[in-house]
Amino acid sequence: MPNDIVQARPEFVRVVAPSGYGVVEKPLTVWEKFFNNGALRKALLLGLLAAAWQIYATSLDNALLFPKFSSTLAAFYEALISGTLVARAWFSIKVLLQGYAAGILLAALLTAFAITSRIGTELLETLTSMFNPLPAIALLPLALIWFGLGNASLVFVLIHSVLWAVALNTHSGFLSVSHTLRMVGRNYGLSGPRYVAKILIPAAFPSILTGMKIGWAFAWRTLIAAELVFGVSSGSGGLGWFIYENKNQLEIPNVFAGLFSVIIIGLVVENLLFQTLEKRTVRRWGMQS
């Protein structure tokens, strides 16, 4: 019998103690809390980078090639106080927002067409594979001929840089919505625009958000580059023009101050706007960790 092979052992039942097992939950120390804070860690890194910059520039001692961090900061402060930098930045942002909004709107129309019909899908796929690899700047000479020296040309190249990235991401987001969720939506009797708005868009939101972030970065880059080539239009220029102008006058700290503001605006939008949006939506819903 197999029971003979297994050695006999007594059975037992225990009463589980309700207390006396030491620490179950303990607050973290101040240092652990400090180091868990992503913003503080990032600030520490930025401080280190600034220090490295300052040390290198001091040892190089050539303000024309590489100004010190402190003189860049001073130039930045001066330009900020005098109001020129703010005016230039505002000019750039205004154009940027126009192009970005128009690009997203067109992307929405294109993807809506793509999910409702097979020919639309093919149109989107063909157009994105054609135009996505084409740098927006390469269209600038054409834009200048078509729309002249003005905001219209800038908006045109911005749309080109935003549209394909957003459309591609949104469309792939729609395609990856799970079959079960689609069936649930149809089970409720949803169809047409309501189905897209209430089921597809929220379900594809992580991809849509990624597309918007990439689109924003592309637009910002394209704008600064276009302004460098374009120069001034209608009496005032943007940040790109500010950089170009100061380079011509060999005001190198100002050039750095211009670059600095491009970086700061980028950081603010990424860290405040997009991260807040992410926290409120996809992370809260557990769709992204």
Added chain:
Amino acid sequence: MALSDPLLAVRGVTLQYKTKDHLVTATYRVDFDVRASDRFVILGPSGCGKSTLLKAVGGYMQPVEGTIHLNGTQIRKPGPDRVMVFQEFDQLLPWKTVKQNVTFALTSSGRLKGAQAEERAMNYIAKVNLTKFADSYPHMLSGGMKQRVALARGMAMEPDILLMDEPFAALDALTRRKMQEELLQLWQGTRFTVLFVTHSIPEAVLIGNRILLMSPHPGQVKAELNSDGTDPVGGDGMKLSERIHHMLFSDQVEQERQTYAK
């Protein structure tokens, strides 16, 4: 005693779907009737087209032959009169809380509005013991809790028939056992009609009052049996579950023997 008209009438339904290389016949001329307050279980091995059949009742696909009528009306598209509970945990909308998920089902299908929808939602959430988690998002819940929300959502819609596609198959054994008992208790309370698909014989015997046995490739009706949930010993000296097991697998053994003989 004469039987009343069936709630759901499936007549000679043949279902086919296309894969990349093949046209697959999932079911062939299937007939069955579901009456009000039935716990009707479709049982069969994988490949017998039971899930496809449920999708057809849900209105997600059209039969190539035969008809499906609910309350005398032919089923042509999905609708809130037949609510589906899926096996997958991702059937809840991740961007809505438990309460919003149930409420949204009611409002978007046009069943109820505003405060009324919310009240009914909370009522059914309480029935599945999730009141404490009403404001949690689905990703914070365990698999069993998610299925309970899906069940609450299905019942809150108060559909003519609740369609359940192996809703407990992805759960661990202990949770599954508990959910089966809870489903029976909930049925005691409201006596809703449910069409339940499973491949587990014990589950079918426990849950169903009527069990439809299907044979695979393509799915055809093999038998319809009654069950009272206690797995009684029949006239042939076999328990109901043993009888079902025998019916489902005797062919298969015979088939395999023939294959090997060749």
